[in-house]
Amino acid sequence: MDRRTLLTLLAVGAAQALTSCSGEPATPRPSAAGGPRPIAAPVPAPGRTTGNPASALHVGPTTQPAIPPIPPIPPAQPGSPSVVFGAPAPTRRIAITIDDGYSPETVAGYVEFARRSAIPITFAPNGAYRAIWDRHADTLRPLIEAGQVQIANHTWTHLNLLGRPDDAIRADIDRNEEWIEQTFGIASRPWFRPPYGAHNAHVDALVGELGFTRILLWNGSFGDSTLISPEQLMELARRYLQPGTIMIGHANHQTILGLFDQIQQLIADRKLEPVTLDTMFQTSRAVG
Template identity: 50%
Template sequence: MTDAERRGRPAPGCPAHSGLPRRAFLGVLGVGLLASCASRPPQPGAPAADALAPPAPTEPPIPPASPGPSRTLFSGPAAGGRIALTVDDGTCADCVRGYVDFVQRSGIHLTFSPNGTYGREWEPHAARLAPLIAAGQVQVMNHTFSHLKLTTLPDDRVRSELERNEEWAERVFGVTTRPYYRPPYGVHDPRVDGIAAELGWTRSVLWSGSYSDSTTITPEFLMAQAEKYLKPGTIMLGHANHPTVLGLLDRIENLIRERGLQPMTLDEMFGTSRAGGIA
């Protein structure tokens, strides 16, 4: 056998090229046939293929609920120019996408408060949000599943609204929303807060500033609200419901930077963690 024939001969147990031109044969090998050779039993002393593969990544476990006394938050510590930007609901698919684009390109830290009933708007962005959540740039808090006024609901329905939204958030975002929840419309009472706290949502999050954009407003009014309320210690309320804000996000970012403010998630502002879901 000539050297050329030896070079063209396949390894034992591997398919020959059956007369294919060499370039075409190598292309086929690269796509599929080479894999069949790699799947042969290893030679004595060779490490098994599984031993060479890195361990599959695992998600951190969701911590159990940690009940405790209820506490209502309107604002946070102002030291260092801290502010907490929070974004509720998600009725507008373009708005959700625009906010995800914004946090991804700007690096600004922010807490989303989505309702699972708007899952169709949020779920397409779960993969983009995953590394931001893992890095602590983005947080998710509980805003209930259906956005109903909790004070009008019986105890079991209050529990269901919180637990159903938690189950949705864990499935989509891979993290717990505890210990923070925001009652829809900001309406709550000791009964509702007590039920939430028994389930591990020990911090009822309201706000000290708002863009007032739960309904359609003008760009001028929204920016006036931003200029009025974006100051140290503010928990700022926004909504992913109407597109007015989308054309203003860069202006809001500039305002934040001009004022030397430091946007933080609620975890960062109050010293909690998704790993523990508690203080």
């Protein structure tokens, strides 16, 4: 549940469909797996765990009320998936979603930005980069408990799913889910973002059988799946940070690191309300 309503009402124009992880349109079409991505050496998938016990947050000399514990990880709830591009209804809410994570500096920057700004963010990391993400688990878990940070499944390898054998797709998603649950203490279901936005009816049905009934696309982008300049990134931020946007970014290049304050100020100036996907769509980690 979102506990940080940051801002007040103001309508701004509607956002448009954008470029994907591979630089292709958000309405995906079959494509190659995109440019080279460093893939970590295989690591045996860890076992699943249940949630954390309740804990209290200490701020200075005072103690805040205990945050409810992360719910026990529920079993998968197979179903017919729906494809999500933007907010379900007119709203001033936005969802900032950050994928991948092969830049240690950029992952660290995003985690620190989430911690200090209290802005809700949904991360969609690949377990192939677990050596980078694992070092931030202790910081992220309290934010996940508080409902400020959410984790979505983006596969372990970030390989294009189109044309891959069904067993390979299932293994890729399951391995990432096991890592997410073991590392962050929470299920990522029902949220699944296909690498490069590439999906079709067959892929959707398969991931739905695994309990991923929300196929996460986007209608706004920082454009940083490849290296761009700060000026280019801020131009896209100004264009697409609008009411109802699901914004995609990538923790792969360091351009964003000098721009967090400008992004936060833009959100404030436009009276936008960042939320997690759970808050925007009334989904729940307790249900999965």
